[in-house]
Amino acid sequence: MQNSLLEIRDLKTYFFTEAGVVKAVDGANVDVRPKETVGLVGESGSGKTVTALSALRIIPRPGRIVTGSIKFDGEDVLAKSEEEMRQLRGPKMAMVFQDPSSSLNPLYTVERQLSDILMLHRKLSKKEASQRAEYLLELVGIQDPRTRLKAYPHELSGGMKQRIAIARALSCEPSLLFADEPTTNLDVTVQAQVLELMKKLQHDLGMSMVMITHDMGIIADMAERVTIMYAGRAMEAADTKTIFHEPKHPYTEALLAAVPRVDQRKILEVIPGNIPNLIEPPPGCVFNPRCKYAKQVCIDAAPPLEEVGKNHWAACHRWKEIRLRGV
């Protein structure tokens, strides 16, 4: 087993709201090795974003990490002081958010937003930072970077803003990048540009990436390994090929059967019901109300994440008995 750069074990992050305790993440396990891309797949409310926020310790209130361990480069992230975390965020771990219009500050120019980070972490002078910012824009494929540096976010298109958000995340050359649905708000042709760019940058800079998405197509294209999340829990984790060909969790199977694809017409299999309420998740396995293989045992107890094959984990009581179809 290779050493992990990021190792998340049994993470539980709850939000203590007036309506009750929202178990946004309720047992997540993620491993990221150096230079690899791990896909974190799930629908809304599956806890994929909160898992990433937990690793960076930037969970908004009233959220809190309840239990679990997060290790980055062998060090315990949860034991660090706020000052030490600040040294970690940016130079070591960085994040690209889903909506570039709200993650960039509308009051500052692109130059200011990029060079502030460089002056803080890299102790560059204003002039050096500005030059470096220009180089970063070039790196993410923005034409005429000198002019663009002077622009405010509202003067730029969605694709361009996302490129700048990526440039900002990469400014201190982190060893791990969280990309939270970086292309969901973009048109497909622009999405293709941004994905190719991220692949190239990851390769050139030799960093690890956690790709958070609900799109199995992006996973097939980008990720080497995948963790499938549902209602705050890790359901299955394996390398991408195994997930697609030999899923061992009914949710993974159902998800693959429910997504339409552009290269063929197929019969879409419906997953009945809705995504569960996270204040009162269903007892036992969280997927049991929608699972066609569910038995009494699935309602009685939550299944642990078990090793079902080489580097392949699944949280299902019945994985040995049932035969699932992949793609």
Place this chain on the structure above:
Amino acid sequence: MMPQPLLEVRSLYKHFDVIERGIVRRKKVGIVHAVDGISFDIQHGETVALVGESGCGKTTAAKAILYLEDPTSGEVSFDGVNVFETFKSGDKATRLKLRRSMQMVFQNPYASLDPRMTIYDIVSEAFLVHKHVPKEKWKDRVYEVLKMVNLEEYHAERYPHEFSGGQRQRISIARALAVEPAFIVCDEPVSSLDVSIRAQILNLLSELQKKHGISYLYISHDLSSVRQISHRVAVMYLGQIVEHANTDDLFGKRLHPYTQALVSAVPIPDVEKKTMRILLSGEVPSPINPPQACRFHPRCKYTKDICKTVEPKLEEYESGHFAACHFAKDFL
């Protein structure tokens, strides 16, 4: 001989003026060419998809067809009736009759349902307007349409906020079905829904079509769902249709370089199938000053001189397969 289509759209234009507001007067500084001369037909019981990226004019086109936007010019006939004439100068009864047969389901089910109305009120509001159901039958009829979209009777007394996104989209569909329309415009009906819910709605739409022979104009940027649900596809770029064919023909053989790039950009959920992505440079230009001649030429890798000077016409290259490209023959 083709049967008489249900809907015929001919040279539809919708332009918006760009107004600059000065202190004293307003000045027209430009024109947004949102929809720039599109034509297509929809047969009875058929789904035609209008696809394209944001800003290509697909939603504006749909709104103009339903006369929710006043079109700049063009003609739409529905079941032999001239739509724009009817809405502009017809009497109330004929207008209502036409409105009843053409409905719309909107993209965002969180914004398209009135939060202060119960589901019963939302669905039965159509009966109030169209008076096609006697009052004593309202309840039965509401239950009937809810059943058609797989919702239960007790849901009728609830409010929109009590439902999930997928259920809300079912309610929007139920509301459209309440007037027994022959034609529904679905504007990105699944794009705001979770992947596990999308299949539910797509299958529901197909099922309703099979049972009741409803025709759809399906507007979407998501080519995977388009491939799944539509019989024919029209690809739009900057207000114009650049390619138009049967779904399988279009995905099988793309005659326009824009369609080629668009389809190749969609990630396929299959590890064995790596698509050769055709990366386009830059982004969609502004529809205020669209490029001259072929609108795609600044981003096209096959551009020759003719593309910059002569506008390509939408021509038929194979039976039912139309493309607007000077070099479409080369891709046959």
